[in-house]
Amino acid sequence: MPRSTVRVPEPAGPSSAGGTSHEVKPMRRFLSPSLALLGVLALTLTGCSGDTPTSPSTDGGGTPPSCAVTINLAATSVTPLAGSAVIVRASVMRSGSPVPDGTSVVFTTDLGFFLETGLPTVSKVISGGVADVTLGSVDVGTAHVKATYDCKTQPIDIEFDAPPANGPFISSVNPASGSCAGAESVTINGGRFGTDTGTTRVTFGGAPASIQTQEDGRLVVRTPSRTLANPQVPETVDVVVTVNAGTAGAVATPPKSFTYYCVDKRISISSVVPAFGKPEGAEEVVVNGVNFGTSVATTRVTFGGVAATITAQQDSAITVLTPRHLLANPQVSETVDVGVTIDLGLVSQQSALLPQSFTYTAGGTIPCGTRPDLFISSLSPTSGSAAGGTPVTISGGGFGSSVSALRVEFGGQAAQVLSASGTSISVSTPRYTLANPDVPESVDVVVYANVGQPTQACAQAADAYTYAPGVTDPVIYSISPVTGPNDASTRVTIFGAGFQFPMQVFVGEGDCRREAPVVSVSADQIVFLTPIASGGNVCLAGQLVGIEVVNPATGKRATSPDSFKYYACPTASVATPSYGPYNQKTTVTINGNNFEEPVEAWFEADEVNFRLTVVSVSSNFIVVELPPIDPRQLGGGDGTCANVSGNIRLAFPSLACPTNPSWTLLYTYRIPELQIATVSPATLPQTGGASTVTVTGANFEDPMTVEILKNGAVQATINNAAVANSGALSFTAPAMPDSAFNQNPCIPPGGTTVTGVQYVPTSFDVRVTNQRTSCSATLRNAIVYNPIDTTCRAPILVTGAPNPTATLCTAYAGGTFTASGGTAPYNFSVTGLPNGVSFAPAATSVTISGTPALAAAGSGAASTPYSVTISVTDASAPTQTGSTSFTVVLNDPGAPFAVSGPGVQTVTAGAAAVPANALTAGPNGFPAIAWTATASPTPAAGAIQLSAASGTTSTLTAAAGTTPGAYTVTVTATDSACGAFQHQASRSVNLTVN
Secondary structure, eight states: OOOOOOOOOOOOSGGGTTOOOOOOTTTGGGSOHHHHHHHHHTTTOOOBTTBOOOOOOOOOSSSOOOOOEEEEEEESOSSOBTTOEEEEEEEEEETTEEOOTTOEEEEEOSSSEETTTTBSEEEEEOBTTEEEEEEEOSSOEEEEEEEEETTEEEEEEEEEBOOOSSSOEEEEEESSEEETTOOOEEEEEEEOOOSOGGGOEEEETTEEOEEEEEETTEEEEEOOOOOOSSTTSOEEEEEEEEESTTSTTOEEOOOEEEEEEOOSSOOEEEEEESSEEOTTOOOEEEEEEEOOOSOGGGOEEEETTEEOEEEEEOSSEEEEEOOOOOOSSTTSOEEEEEEEEESTTSTTOEEEEEEEEEEEOGGGOOOOOOOTTOEEEEEESSEEETTOOOEEEEEEEOOOSOGGGOEEEETTEEOEEEEEOSSEEEEEOOOOOOSSTTSOEEEEEEEEESTTSTTOEEEEEEEEEEEEOOOOSOEEEEEEOOEEETTSOOEEEEEEEOOOSSOEEEESOGGGOEEEOEEEEOSSEEEEEOOOSSGGGGGGTTOEEEEEEEOTTTOOEEEEEEEEEEEOOOEEEEEESSEEETTSOEEEEEEEEOOOSSOEEEEEETTEEEEOEEEEEOSSEEEEEEOOOOGGGTTOOSSSOOOEEEEEEEEOTTSOOOSOTTOOOEEEEEOOOOEEEEEEOSEEETTOTTOEEEEEEEOOOSSEEEEEEETTEEEEEEOSOEEEETTEEEEEOOOOOGGGSOEEEEOOTTOSSOOEEEEOOEEEEEEEEETTTOOEEEEEEEEEEEOSOOOOBOOOEEEEOOOOEEETTSOEEEEEEEEESSSSSOEEEEEOOOTTEEEEEOSSEEEEEEOOOOSSSBOOOSEEEEEEEEEEEOSSSSOOEEEEEEEEEEEOTTOSOEEESOSEEEEOTTOOOOGGGOEEEEOOSSOOOEEEEEEESOOSTTSEEESOSBSSEEOEEEOTTOOOEEEEEEEEEEOOOSSSOOBEEEEEEEEEEO
16 A cells, blocks of 8 residues: 655754655544644654664574564554554564563564654563554555564554545544443544544444533543343444535444443453653553453553553553653643553453543643642752752751652752651752853752652752753763664764753754754763665665764864764665585575675574574675585485475675565575486395396485395395495395295195195395485385295195093093194294193104193183194294194183172171171082181271181171271182182171161
């Protein structure tokens, strides 16, 4: 969108003497007074404490580390009207946690200016992990706003739209949310509303609001109530202002949004203490109310729509530093609304507004009441230098001892309070500008006690202190830095002597002499911001300019010729070549403009970066060397044979310019694919050994690995094959085991049927792999190995009649099994036998026998199948194998073993066993059963007993004297099965002893 052609008046002063002023008729009448005046004063504003304009800088300390900073930017509106302002909030995190309070975020914009400074750059102090800034513009267009913290820069675009050419319009609704109960104060800013409340109608979602006050550019209304479809879900409605309502000339504004919430705890503002302050801002104020919460990160406080800096927050009070406010008329005080918004961005977001609750005082005056016990009796000394800094003791009474509750002024300027008691205050005098630098001046001294409290009062001593003339001839010793970019302001410090507030700074000479905004002035330093060398200042671009300081009160000046060099920030367009081999050094030329030594360069890819060697630098060309890389450390080497692509980054440590934020200097390390053309010889003996195999192809490079494969399985690996050149490598053929060969059926010698098998020639794949890149290539069926043994071998057979049934603890004869075929003697193995059963091998046979037993204590199973396999290996070379399998079912007469009987029992201590409580164990396959019992809680020894220690039944009893109560008793029965393990089962009984 093109920018509006609306102009603002040129700033008055030496640099614009004789200039012509341009009216702002189409736009200015719709601006708030502070924003309208900013259009005039933007070039003459100075910085204030905590909001010092700076330029983003680059870190010249080597390869940038991985950045763990994240910035989230949000704005109260991204499509405001030109002539209005929006608040931009930066939420800053490092490694997932908010950054420390007291650090700063640098904001920049290429359209409009920040109300805190009147400049396109501002540094805002972080509080609660967030920093707010207020952006305004009298021009139409897109403001590209950027927030920078440490290594991270985050952009957001704010589109300033043109107000309608005709008819009323709304620029903002403040607050933009409120309670569904209604009756809350809302300010509607805009234009062409008129002043007739009788013909003006304001609606929220179609429901009329009550107009409290009306001006042509501002309405204050009370919201109507609204019934939400779901009280837990906010609803957004249109706000519309209609002028000349009820007449043929009725005209309605385009709608603006307002959100209704139904929440249990509404916030409200009860007071602002103190209710006044100086337009320069940065003064501590407490906003009192209810339900504010304690989250600074999701709270915003505004004074006249401009965000304040929160320094502390409680549920009923928020302490802030007031924002700067420019009075439309410096001689007329202005009263503004104070607003609080909590739970920013959450469903529970809500706002409160206290209209016309804080006054920015004209001329710096502060309301003051007298108090009989507060007085000034004397000052010592009573005079000092106009440069300030003179220690002075003020004697009197009623001062109190709290330094933070005192304010002392000399001639309207605040002094630094060093210490205080009830009768004495020690201060350091402020600087003072004499009307005539050669004539002393006496000024009033005022002490304010209990500042910001309802009991605030003051005492004044007229003409009590005299400022004497100081050094008046300014002298410049040095300037730092001495260079800066054309397209951004540079913060410059002038070192010298004889500086007195205020001072003016000018850069350039003759027709290109421009005044620079001054940030701060002390007796020996002046800090200023260089004018941006574009637009009307384009004559400064690329020039070596002089610096002049002027004391406007005395007309005395000092000049430092040819002291500051403007330069254009570098731009880069392309890197040539844009690719190269990964294993060789490549020289790359970067084309662009305005390059200047020194230059730092590095390559970034997949979170890995490394420095590059800068070979040469000229204004339009930078030559760098990209070294060979190990792809395994830069994203390659993962078996995909992928190229490694990244960006060449540049930094210019001596220039205050961004590190190529918009440059794309792509470079690719190419990883070549391997290729196999031939493998020779194509036929090899099984022993390999004496044979050398040569592989031809492309892109071979040390070190290379060769693998011999069959059906995808690796049969042999040769590391570090001999690479003759990129097209040939060789290796010694490995031997191939019998198991790798294919086998075909055959007729054994003397036989008449196909019952044997023989090894046959078998083909294998060859795969080559680059160990650095993991790139590989495979040639299928590249080599045929011939087996040593090609005889037809008769198969080994195992025969015999197995006994399919066995019984636990009964002798078992499993059978004898005989091997035939192959070459005797044979090696037998048997798997799957029950516990207690074994095998006895002979030369050509094996016998299975034994007494089956339990493998572990437990209830057992009535029958268990066992899969038995008999395997035979013969004595031939290579060996042959044969096997047979069968199933044996093991029957267990004592299983499943269990204890039964009542689980809830009652007994009387000392009484005989109750037959109905008897516990029975079985089945009775192994009848010699042993019984044990344990109780919880543990009774005395012998208290809880079993009526029988053996047998198939037993009953719980309680001995005389057993403590009555409830016990959990575990009764366990164990039978007499053979072997190391027996059947065992338990029963839990809930026993009550009376």
